[in-house]
Amino acid sequence: MNAVDELLVKWANGALTSVERIELGKHYSTADLEQFIVDSGNIELETSNVKAEWGKLEPKLIKNKSNAWSKYLLWLTPILVLIAAGYWYISSLGPDKIIENTTYEPLLIAMEDETEIMLSPGSTISYNESKFPSNRKIWLDGRAYFDVQVKGDFYVMTDNSIVSVLGTTFDIWELGTDILVVQCFTGNVNVSTSIGMGADLYEGQKYSLNGEMSGIGDLIGDKKPKWLSKSIVFEGIPLSTVYKDLEKYYSTKFVGHFSGYDFNGELPTDNLQKVTEILNAVTSDIYKIEKDQVVVSKSE
Numbered sequence: 001m002n003a004v005d006e007l008l009v010k011w012a013n014g015a016l017t018s019v020e021r022i023e024l025g026k027h028y029s030t031a032d033l034e035q036f037i038v039d040s041g042n043i044e045l046e047t048s049n050v051k052a053e054w055g056k057l058e059p060k061l062i063k064n065k066s067n068a069w070s071k072y073l074l075w076l077t078p079i080l081v082l083i084a085a086g087y088w089y090i091s092s093l094g095p096d097k098i099i100e101n102t103t104y105e106p107l108l109i110a111m112e113d114e115t116e117i118m119l120s121p122g123s124t125i126s127y128n129e130s131k132f133p134s135n136r137k138i139w140l141d142g143r144a145y146f147d148v149q150v151k152g153d154f155y156v157m158t159d160n161s162i163v164s165v166l167g168t169t170f171d172i173w174e175l176g177t178d179i180l181v182v183q184c185f186t187g188n189v190n191v192s193t194s195i196g197m198g199a200d201l202y203e204g205q206k207y208s209l210n211g212e213m214s215g216i217g218d219l220i221g222d223k224k225p226k227w228l229s230k231s232i233v234f235e236g237i238p239l240s241t242v243y244k245d246l247e248k249y250y251s252t253k254f255v256g257h258f259s260g261y262d263f264n265g266e267l268p269t270d271n272l273q274k275v276t277e278i279l280n281a282v283t284s285d286i287y288k289i290e291k292d293q294v295v296v297s298k299s300e
Contacts, residue, residue: 169224179211
């Protein structure tokens with residue numbers, strides 16, 4: 001397997017870094033590659049039988065045959081062979097261990113390579129326990145803070161991003177498929193997103209993605225994320241999303257009127273009464289704690 005083939009396999013598995021994407025782009029149009037997969041009907045590749053899988057692909061290629069498509073015949077066959085022969089690559093990197101934080105407090109997870117992960121309430125990580133730490137890849141759903149030891153490459157995968165590091169401290173916060181925040185506290189990290197955006201972050205920088213808007217900002221005086229010290233900072237986050245995130249820290253639900261406003265500010269994760277006081281002061285809605293609920297109503 002040559003270097004370009006390895007990049008193609010990593011592309012097929014969504015594991016390219018921004019630097020590798022640029023390198024692959026010298027040989028193939030990555031936009032065309034991705035569009036090919038979309039136009040080919042989201043084919044599900046089975047790694048056990050190359051001939052059968054090629055049989056599935058060939059009719060689709062003939063049906064869509066053009067000069068633009070025919071050039072991919074040159075590499076699709078080796079890619080299928082690589083995927084089949086490289087079954088170890090997919091299976092060895094796939095997660096088989098799942099840890100979910102079902103508490104209302106951050107959960108400390110000590111990994112075998114001495115990396116420490118603080119997992120936010122309501123969040124989940126998964127990884128391949130049998131292959132870790134030789135393949136240091138973590139899948140994250142939610143929010144977590146990572147203190148990664150310098151022992152080779154380390155990847156954190158989310159639904160819409162890949163963060164790659166060597167040794168650093170950083171946190172990742174993903175809300176659905178639209179909102180992503182990565183903060184780098186020491187060292188540097190690379191962020192690649194599924195929509196082709198990304199950045200290289202250095203100590204004291206953060207990357208924010210909200211819909212199709214993205215940018216790099218500075219961390220002011222922060223050595224660790226705010227949520228580790230009992231508060232969360234929201235920047236331009238819809239109030240309905242703020243409520244869902246707060247529910248991970250409190251045994252309560254927000255019900256009633258949900259306005260469409262975005263919220264900018266800091267809210268505590270250990271004082272619900274204070275949360276309602278702040279929201280009452282900075283929004284036009286009314287917040288009242290009633291038993292195990294926060295009732296939100298529209299002001300008269």
